Amino acid sequence: MSRLASCFAALKQRSRKALIPYVMASDPTPEITLPLMHAMVEAGADIIELGAPFSDPMADGPVIQLAAERSLQHDTSLSDVFALVETFRQTDDSTPIIVMGYLNPIEVMGYQRFAERAAASGVDGVITVDMPPVEAGEYVPALKSQGLDPIFLLAPTSTTERIKKLADVASGFVYYVSLKGVTGAASLDVSSVEEKVVEIRQHIELPIGVGFGISDAGSAAKVASCSDAVVVGSAIVKKMTLNDGKTEPERTIIIKEISDILSLMRLALDSL
Amino acid sequence: MNAILKNDILNRVMTQSDKNLGDIDYTSMPDEHGHFGIYGGIFASETLMQALDELRDAYEKISTDADFQAQFDADLAQYVGRPSPLYFAERLTEKVGGAQIFLKREDLNHTGAHKINNTIGQGLLAKMMGKKRIIAETGAGQHGVASATVAARFGMECVVYMGAEDIVRQAPNVYRMKLLGAKVVAVESGSKTLKDALNEAMRDWVTNVDDTFYIIGTVAGPHPYPAMVRDFQAIIGREAKQQMQTQCGCLPDALVACIGGGSNAIGLFHPFLEDRSVAMYGVEGGGLGVDSGKHAAPLCAGSPGVLHGNRTYLMEDKNGQIIETHSVSAGLDYPGVGPEHAWLKDIGRVNYDAATDDEALAAFHTLTRVEGIIPALESSHAVAYGMKLAATMEPEQRIIVNLSGRGDKDINTIAKIEGIEL
Numbered sequence: 001m002s003r004l005a006s007c008f009a010a011l012k013q014r015s016r017k018a019l020i021p022y023v024m025a026s027d028p029t030p031e032i033t034l035p036l037m038h039a040m041v042e043a044g045a046d047i048i049e050l051g052a053p054f055s056d057p058m059a060d061g062p063v064i065q066l067a068a069e070r071s072l073q074h075d076t077s078l079s080d081v082f083a084l085v086e087t088f089r090q091t092d093d094s095t096p097i098i099v100m101g102y103l104n105p106i107e108v109m110g111y112q113r114f115a116e117r118a119a120a121s122g123v124d125g126v127i128t129v130d131m132p133p134v135e136a137g138e139y140v141p142a143l144k145s146q147g148l149d150p151i152f153l154l155a156p157t158s159t160t161e162r163i164k165k166l167a168d169v170a171s172g173f174v175y176y177v178s179l180k181g182v183t184g185a186a187s188l189d190v191s192s193v194e195e196k197v198v199e200i201r202q203h204i205e206l207p208i209g210v211g212f213g214i215s216d217a218g219s220a221a222k223v224a225s226c227s228d229a230v231v232v233g234s235a236i237v238k239k240m241t242l243n244d245g246k247t248e249p250e251r252t253i254i255i256k257e258i259s260d261i262l263s264l265m266r267l268a269l270d271s272l
Numbered sequence: 273m274n275a276i277l278k279n280d281i282l283n284r285v286m287t288q289s290d291k292n293l294g295d296i297d298y299t300s301m302p303d304e305h306g307h308f309g310i311y312g313g314i315f316a317s318e319t320l321m322q323a324l325d326e327l328r329d330a331y332e333k334i335s336t337d338a339d340f341q342a343q344f345d346a347d348l349a350q351y352v353g354r355p356s357p358l359y360f361a362e363r364l365t366e367k368v369g370g371a372q373i374f375l376k377r378e379d380l381n382h383t384g385a386h387k388i389n390n391t392i393g394q395g396l397l398a399k400m401m402g403k404k405r406i407i408a409e410t411g412a413g414q415h416g417v418a419s420a421t422v423a424a425r426f427g428m429e430c431v432v433y434m435g436a437e438d439i440v441r442q443a444p445n446v447y448r449m450k451l452l453g454a455k456v457v458a459v460e461s462g463s464k465t466l467k468d469a470l471n472e473a474m475r476d477w478v479t480n481v482d483d484t485f486y487i488i489g490t491v492a493g494p495h496p497y498p499a500m501v502r503d504f505q506a507i508i509g510r511e512a513k514q515q516m517q518t519q520c521g522c523l524p525d526a527l528v529a530c531i532g533g534g535s536n537a538i539g540l541f542h543p544f545l546e547d548r549s550v551a552m553y554g555v556e557g558g559g560l561g562v563d564s565g566k567h568a569a570p571l572c573a574g575s576p577g578v579l580h581g582n583r584t585y586l587m588e589d590k591n592g593q594i595i596e597t598h599s600v601s602a603g604l605d606y607p608g609v610g611p612e613h614a615w616l617k618d619i620g621r622v623n624y625d626a627a628t629d630d631e632a633l634a635a636f637h638t639l640t641r642v643e644g645i646i647p648a649l650e651s652s653h654a655v656a657y658g659m660k661l662a663a664t665m666e667p668e669q670r671i672i673v674n675l676s677g678r679g680d681k682d683i684n685t686i687a688k689i690e691g692i693e694l
Binding site for chain 1: 305313314315316317318319321322323325461462467468471474475478479480481482575576577578579580581583586588590591592593594595
């Protein structure tokens with residue numbers, strides 16, 4: 001069983017909802033990400049989504065766009081992301097890690113080589129925003145050959161036909177984009193999320209995570225009540241601008257702020 | 273690029289090249305998912321897929337709809353002012369001393385460039401689909417002006433995304449868009465040019481997908497845009513073919529067009545693809561020289577990748593990040609290119625080369641002084657290359673240079689480069 005599958009199985013047994021924070025690798029500095037990842041697990045994260053930066057993040061709002069720009073100031077590459085995961089795995093062998101990014105860096109590395117290197121470093125799943133199932137004929141087999149879960153997005157506009165198609169290729173979990181918009185938007189409508197999640201469940205047996213527009217413990221709890229996992233990105237990535245993250249004390253401030261947000265969300269999810 | 277992927281791509285390309293070029297059915301491209309060989313496709317996030325499906329269905333419907341086509345043709349004739357002349361540039365020909373140079377006068381269209389052909393088509397489609405709001409990206413501002421024009425004519429709201437750097441370079445067009453009632457949004461992210469404007473327009477589209485129609489200005493983007501924009505622009509080549517037949521009783525020997533995203537070029541080239549005797553030259557923005565690294569010539573010096581919804585040649589670094597381009601012309605300052613051009617390059621049907629900033633500026637002045645026609649800086653790249661090409665050809669041969677736009681919008685840029693205060 002993959003790390004993701006066993007994670008969700010264990011959560012289900014404990015009737016616990018998964019909390020999935022998203023942070024961009026090397027944002028704002030390369031030194032912060034590793035201790036931040038461990039701190040997030042400590043604060044209650046079940047799975048970590050690690051952003052791989054891209055110069056043209058079309059699906060992201062301003063918060064994640066700026067995170068990518070900060071990360072790229074350090075020339076962060078997929079190799080850097082893999083090195084980070086490898087180091088994380090030395091002390092945490094159980095928390096699943098998902099790499100989230102855009103296709104072109106993977107395209108340039110080559111699907112098979114990307115999959116081999118990701119799996120070897122300890123990555124568990126991959127979300128590639130601009131890789132829909134219809135183009136994934138070579139991408140999905142490459143990931144699956146290395147035991148990686150290809151995670152795909154669904155949206156409020158996804159038709160039944162496309163939900164069904166996704167069921168054929170996706171594994172790990174399904175990432176439901178809660179609103180029409182980009183990451184960090186503020187127009188979350190919980191009742192419409194619930195409606196769509198019910199529809200998705202009719203066609204897909206995988207756990208459903210919901211992301212985009214979840215800003216605090218309240219919205220996290222509402223979304224979690226109708227899904228299996230909540231993804232929180234922009235709300236914590238915003239904290240990366242508290243300071244430059246260049247010194248240890250600066251990084252400690254950022255890590256503490258993010259841990260606090262996640263602890264509150266954890267509390268809210270566990271009181272459901 | 274990874275060796276395996278590269279071999280894979282080359283293998284697929286080889287298979288295509290092995291075929292006799294005459295056997296290729298150019299009209300069959302793209303396939304149903306928008307692929308031109310390995311290029312093109314629909315590399316978009318799920319949040320856009322429904323809108324793209326809806327657009328594709330609507331586009332397929334109008335492709336064979338006689339009423340729509342009649343309305344499109346009528347608008348091109350009465351609103352745009354088509355057909356645009358095919359003009360024999362006699363004095364330029366004499367000066368160059370080689371093949372006869374003909375100019376396809378897209379600069380004479382309403383709004384001053386070929387861009388209006390496409391915005392009329394997509395504007396009609398938006399109206400048919402019941403969309404109330406139009407968004408567009410723009411580099412030089414020509415597509416933005418053409419979109420704002422169509423929005424004004426159809427009574428639709430219009431928002432144009434434009435890189436903050438381009439807003440400075442193309443101030444007259446920004447004011448034109450505002451006069452036409454459009455809202456111009458300055459894009460401050462990334463390199464603050466055309467590619468970033470496209471990113472921002474996509475973000476608007478996913479947010480306002482219910483009532484908004486996104487008019488992409490070039491043959492890039494996810495399917496069906498590359499095919500749809502090509503089909504709306506193909507009027508250029510169809511007219512040119514007929515005009516050359518009427519005026520000279522023959523086909524041209526060569527076609528030359530500038531390439532940013534590549535819409536004016538594909539518009540001219542496409543109706544001639546099956547005419548094997550017609551050589552074709554796409555001219556990219558060579559900037560300070562292709563060897564300098566400061567250019568906008570992905571077909572000449574880039575590699576395959578995925579950006580803005582399609583696989584194509586890109587200006588990218590070893591990690592797959594898109595790199596900044598440089599061209600004196602805002603309309604050519606784009607790190608990608610339409611996927612059909614990528615395919616035509618690989619199969620060898622079209623030759624792709626570049627003209628530098630300096631060459632384009634020299635051609636701008638030459639055409640202005642010799643023919644009394646002020647070309648857009650984009651089109652000046654084609655003029656520069658066309659003159660070089662003509663000089664290597666015989667006097668009985670004929671080339672058509674696509675004069676895709678007029679240069680009024682560029683006079684501030686030219687004056688600044690030459691240290692003249694207006």
